Amino acid sequence: MKPVLGKISSLLLGTTLITSALAATDGELAKVMKDRGLSEIDVVRAAKTYNPTGVKDKYVVFSSGGQSGQMLVYGVPSMRLLKYIAVFTPEPWQGYGYDKDSLEILRQGNIRGREINWGDTHHPALSETDGKYDGKWLVINDKANPRIAVIDLEDFETKQIVPNPVFKSEHGGAFFTPNSDHILEAAQYAAPFDNEYHPIEDYKETYRGGVTVWKFDSKIGRIIPKDSFTLELPPYMQDLSDSGKGISDGWGFTNSFNTEMYTGGIEVGMPPNEAGMSRNDTDFLHVYNWKKLYELSKDPKNVKIVNDHKIIPIEIAVKNDALFLIPEPKSPHGVDVDPTGQYLVVCGKLDTHASVYDFKKIQKLISNKEYAGKDPFGIPILDMKKSLHGQLELGLGPLHNQYSPVDGEIYTSLYVDSQVVKWNFKELKVLDKENVHYNIGHLAGMEGKSADPQGEYIIALNKLSIDRFQNVGPLHPQNHQLIDISGKTMDLLVDMPLPLGEPHQAVAIRAEKLHPHVRYEMGTNTKTGEQHIGKTLAGQERIERNGNHVTVYATLVRSHINPERITVNKGDKVTIHMTNLERAQDETHGFTVDNFDVHASLEPGETSTIEFNADIEGVFPYYCTEFCSALHLEMMGYLMVKDPNKKYESAQKIKMQTMTPEQLKAEYDKTVAVNAATDSVIQSVVKFLKDNKFGDHKVVADLVTDALDQYGKIPEQKKLSDEAVKAGDMEKAILFENMIWQLMVKTADVGIRAKDTLVRLIATKQSDAAARGEKTFAEGGCNGCHVIGKVSSGPDLTGVLQRHENGEKWVADFILDPEKMYGEPYVKGMIDYFNLKMPNQHMSQEETKDIIEYLKWIDENANLF
Ligand code: K7E
Ligand code: CUA
Numbered sequence: 001m002k003p004v005l006g007k008i009s010s011l012l013l014g015t016t017l018i019t020s021a022l023a024a025t026d027g028e029l030a031k032v033m034k035d036r037g038l039s040e041i042d043v044v045r046a047a048k049t050y051n052p053t054g055v056k057d058k059y060v061v062f063s064s065g066g067q068s069g070q071m072l073v074y075g076v077p078s079m080r081l082l083k084y085i086a087v088f089t090p091e092p093w094q095g096y097g098y099d100k101d102s103l104e105i106l107r108q109g110n111i112r113g114r115e116i117n118w119g120d121t122h123h124p125a126l127s128e129t130d131g132k133y134d135g136k137w138l139v140i141n142d143k144a145n146p147r148i149a150v151i152d153l154e155d156f157e158t159k160q161i162v163p164n165p166v167f168k169s170e171h172g173g174a175f176f177t178p179n180s181d182h183i184l185e186a187a188q189y190a191a192p193f194d195n196e197y198h199p200i201e202d203y204k205e206t207y208r209g210g211v212t213v214w215k216f217d218s219k220i221g222r223i224i225p226k227d228s229f230t231l232e233l234p235p236y237m238q239d240l241s242d243s244g245k246g247i248s249d250g251w252g253f254t255n256s257f258n259t260e261m262y263t264g265g266i267e268v269g270m271p272p273n274e275a276g277m278s279r280n281d282t283d284f285l286h287v288y289n290w291k292k293l294y295e296l297s298k299d300p301k302n303v304k305i306v307n308d309h310k311i312i313p314i315e316i317a318v319k320n321d322a323l324f325l326i327p328e329p330k331s332p333h334g335v336d337v338d339p340t341g342q343y344l345v346v347c348g349k350l351d352t353h354a355s356v357y358d359f360k361k362i363q364k365l366i367s368n369k370e371y372a373g374k375d376p377f378g379i380p381i382l383d384m385k386k387s388l389h390g391q392l393e394l395g396l397g398p399l400h401n402q403y404s405p406v407d408g409e410i411y412t413s414l415y416v417d418s419q420v421v422k423w424n425f426k427e428l429k430v431l432d433k434e435n436v437h438y439n440i441g442h443l444a445g446m447e448g449k450s451a452d453p454q455g456e457y458i459i460a461l462n463k464l465s466i467d468r469f470q471n472v473g474p475l476h477p478q479n480h481q482l483i484d485i486s487g488k489t490m491d492l493l494v495d496m497p498l499p500l501g502e503p504h505q506a507v508a509i510r511a512e513k514l515h516p517h518v519r520y521e522m523g524t525n526t527k528t529g530e531q532h533i534g535k536t537l538a539g540q541e542r543i544e545r546n547g548n549h550v551t552v553y554a555t556l557v558r559s560h561i562n563p564e565r566i567t568v569n570k571g572d573k574v575t576i577h578m579t580n581l582e583r584a585q586d587e588t589h590g591f592t593v594d595n596f597d598v599h600a601s602l603e604p605g606e607t608s609t610i611e612f613n614a615d616i617e618g619v620f621p622y623y624c625t626e627f628c629s630a631l632h633l634e635m636m637g638y639l640m641v642k643d644p645n646k647k648y649e650s651a652q653k654i655k656m657q658t659m660t661p662e663q664l665k666a667e668y669d670k671t672v673a674v675n676a677a678t679d680s681v682i683q684s685v686v687k688f689l690k691d692n693k694f695g696d697h698k699v700v701a702d703l704v705t706d707a708l709d710q711y712g713k714i715p716e717q718k719k720l721s722d723e724a725v726k727a728g729d730m731e732k733a734i735l736f737e738n739m740i741w742q743l744m745v746k747t748a749d750v751g752i753r754a755k756d757t758l759v760r761l762i763a764t765k766q767s768d769a770a771a772r773g774e775k776t777f778a779e780g781g782c783n784g785c786h787v788i789g790k791v792s793s794g795p796d797l798t799g800v801l802q803r804h805e806n807g808e809k810w811v812a813d814f815i816l817d818p819e820k821m822y823g824e825p826y827v828k829g830m831i832d833y834f835n836l837k838m839p840n841q842h843m844s845q846e847e848t849k850d851i852i853e854y855l856k857w858i859d860e861n862a863n864l865f
Contacts, residue, residue: 066501069119088119109161131451135513141173165309172241190235229297229310246341250291282327334400347398402445434490520605532607534577559631590625703754773854789865
């Protein structure tokens, strides 16, 4: 064995397995490495990120989707994309913006009465309890159209959008306070708070920046606008913010640039903004006591009202010792509070240093009223040196920070150097640097900005991907790179393209903290969490007309939509309420009416509504848009729009050939017999499940519930079938019997899944060899002829090792070289009986051994098959 492989194998397999497993993997691994040109370190990195099928990730990442107005969800370490969450932009898969209820959410984001259908998402934030992520709520800001959206992590759906009533642009949002009582949102480009025109010459007088402190009710997960307020700030361009925690709880911190208050004017011969806005060596870190300001905001004396929203003027904040400025290196970007709340790390993107401020020092200066001066708006300035713990030169273009569980350890992105630097902010020492691909913006640690950072990984959110991926045209995807930080030095593991927009920031949470549900209570309006006004149960389906408004109460369940025909007049307003009656996990039905630009996604138990004007005449199929079952294509119906002013002639009836009564009777009998046979299979499965106490296992019990749900619908169909027989309509009776068969197949489908799951749970534990053997048995095609527990096109192999003297050897010989034994009397008999010869599947010695171990495991559990 080559030494290289020895090392990898021990890494991959752990030391205990090496001896037996190596022989099997060694040759193949070496071959794959050679074929794909992989080095040892490549393979180690691959192993660190690879999830075998069914294995889930340890962390879940919520990434902003930039200009897409959506969010992305992916897993770490596999970097597999899991979902897009529709937020500020219509998204048809989820029906977002295409059904009535989600459209109402999207329209909450209207600004001054006008629809906005996109967003520029930058900073997602997870709700916190004691500064630690609690996995309940997710919020994100829109920089372009200043708004905050709230997403419920029970179903990953957007529930609320709140426009900022006074800002015209924002960036420093969204940041939760440590118990999610408030959300901070800082402005970006200063503008007048009111909605009127003010000349740019009046910039200093009438343009303003600010921080909005949104009240958040963490029980219901909603922003409460009437309990919220905005702290007026000078027209410095506010930037990123952070909320204090621990000893700085109650305080907020917001960076700024353009404290020069430069207003540009290339077109009138002035130097451009970029020059004028970065002239000074320092800008201001805003330090404010949001808790005190919140109390102040409750007294009308302290606020002025603009656009129905409370503003605390600068003077009031200053008078109450709630607002201060501290110089910070020019044009900073991130300000990040450490897990204890004592230190704030500010990175000046035009400075090579990171500045570490000490909140204890800041507090002392404030309580001693020791000011270095005042800004033009009368805000006290604290001395920079006296507020600093220290500064450290990191490299070019430091932007953002993430923390690790190691005391003092911090990771900072270097935009210009395209590096991640690991350093100690207490000892002010650089520890390690890792090159990333071009131009990293934010970086995401695992809960790296919470009070409980987990370390392990850092993700570099790179702005460019240049040559990393297949060229897909001039617009390239962005590139997230996963870095292993568990060792002494960082190690870049893998790249992931993000093809949706520019993901400015991402937040990661331990997957075990998320508990989304898989179904809704029947008839839920998922946007409000309440019972939907259109909730419809089986048997309640109906079409109601009120003047020219037609309301349909429909249900969807595998595999039909009820009703299947909706006839309206041209010009009618049509409302269709739909309820997905399914209880089974992942049984979503989609719904659209062709040509009407509507779409709904109905998760199990959900009720949703689509609405449109039937303004064109014609026949419009409607159908389920999710491939939900074998009869998904049949899950359809017709919307027929008649012109009330037209007369329609019925087309000539073509005489169809029909069956004779005898033929019909024969078909009916056959269908009933098939149903009886299917039912006995179901009964045997049910008996097995009961005998083996399925109720002790939640997963199995859930599947049984799903199965019984289908089975429970049979008596009703049977009744209809019997009535049809009585009425002499055999044609109809056959169709109802067919429906019964459909329900039985669905029952059996889930029932057998339940049985298989139960067998796995109660069978003796498989040895590694037996597990490999099972895989080989399946992949090698053995199960094409042999079904365990049953004679099929080959003999049942349960007990095969006992059927022959020296059984293990006999079976092994037979697998390895069956031709040689065709002449043996026993084998000859079998060949005659099954009219089939056991083929040579070219199993290796090792594989054959594994299969025998698998057969032994079967014999141990023979009663279960
Ligand atoms: Cu792009 Cu936080 Cu908006 Cu920095 S932000 S990179
Ligand atoms: Cu329901 Cu396809």
